[in-house]
Amino acid sequence: MKAALRWLGTLLLAFSIGTSVTLIVLLAMLWWKGVLADQRVLDMLAALQGIKAAPPIKTTAVVNAEAEQPSLEQIMNTRLRASLDLDLRESAIDKSLGDLRTLETALKTESTRLDGWKKSFDKRLSDLQSAATDTALLEVQRTLEAIAPKQAKEQILLMLKEPATTADDPMQDIVTIFKAMPLDKRRKILAEFKDADEIKKLAEILQEIRLGEPDAGLLRDARSQLQQPPGTQR
Numbered sequence: 605m606k607a608a609l610r611w612l613g614t615l616l617l618a619f620s621i622g623t624s625v626t627l628i629v630l631l632a633m634l635w636w637k638g639v640l641a642d643q644r645v646l647d648m649l650a651a652l653q654g655i656k657a658a659p660p661i662k663t664t665a666v667v668n669a670e671a672e673q674p675s676l677e678q679i680m681n682t683r684l685r686a687s688l689d690l691d692l693r694e695s696a697i698d699k700s701l702g703d704l705r706t707l708e709t710a711l712k713t714e715s716t717r718l719d720g721w722k723k724s725f726d727k728r729l730s731d732l733q734s735a736a737t738d739t740a741l742l743e744v745q746r747t748l749e750a751i752a753p754k755q756a757k758e759q760i761l762l763m764l765k766e767p768a769t770t771a772d773d774p775m776q777d778i779v780t781i782f783k784a785m786p787l788d789k790r791r792k793i794l795a796e797f798k799d800a801d802e803i804k805k806l807a808e809i810l811q812e813i814r815l816g817e818p819d820a821g822l823l824r825d826a827r828s829q830l831q832q833p834p835g836t837q838r
Contacts, residue, residue, distance in 0.1 A: 745781045749789045757796035764805060779812045 748756040763774045782790055797806040 741777055741780055742784070744777075745784055748781065748793065749785065753792040754796050756793045757802070760793070761802070761805065775809070775812055778809060779816060782809065782813065783816075 748759065751759075760778055763778060766772075766774045768774060785793075794806065797803055
């Protein structure tokens with residue numbers, strides 16, 4: 605009987621030692637795998653005691669990780685704001701381009717209108733200048749016709765001594781006067797060109813008249829006057 609009890613006690617001791625070793629190994633494995641972390645042990649103890657477990661304390665790394673990773677809603681809101689901002693910018697650019705095109709069209713219209721006014725003004729000014737020049741030349745022509753042929757020749761030579769400019773060419777004025785002068789008046793004035801210098805100057809006048817499609821009668825009369833011997837010209 606004692607032997608049986610001793611054997612039973614030995615068996616229970618061995619079972620207890622085996623159970624203890626098994627529990628120790630099991631707890632070590634759970635701790636090594638992170639199952640028995642501080643927070644989880646506290647949660648289990650709180651559950652055994654019937655106490656509501658406190659929420660886990662977030663470490664700085666976890667807080668930073670959560671702060672660095674925005675939620676899907678935040679991402680969608682950010683993309684929406686960016687899209688709206690891009691749409692507003694495109695609308696502003698389109699409006700600016702439209703305003704520029706409208707301004708360009710208005711400037712072209714105004715430029716065309718001003719060009720038309722300028723051309724009209726220039727034409728009117730040119731007509732007025734031409735009319736004034738024609739009137740002045742007509743007065744000079746009448747004066748040369750009224751005075752003696754010798755005096756008319758002297759005035760013509762004095763006019764030809766004046767330098768030609770862009771706005772005034774004495775030779776062209778004399779040619780115009782001769783073209784408009786009656787044939788008998790021209791004959792008398794041309795007959796006064798007698799010495800060599802005067803004949804040379806008369807040749808220049810006739811050359812200008814020829815280049816400007818002169819009156820054929822004026823050329824024939826001037827040629828006949830030059831061919832007549834001195835003293836026979838009237």
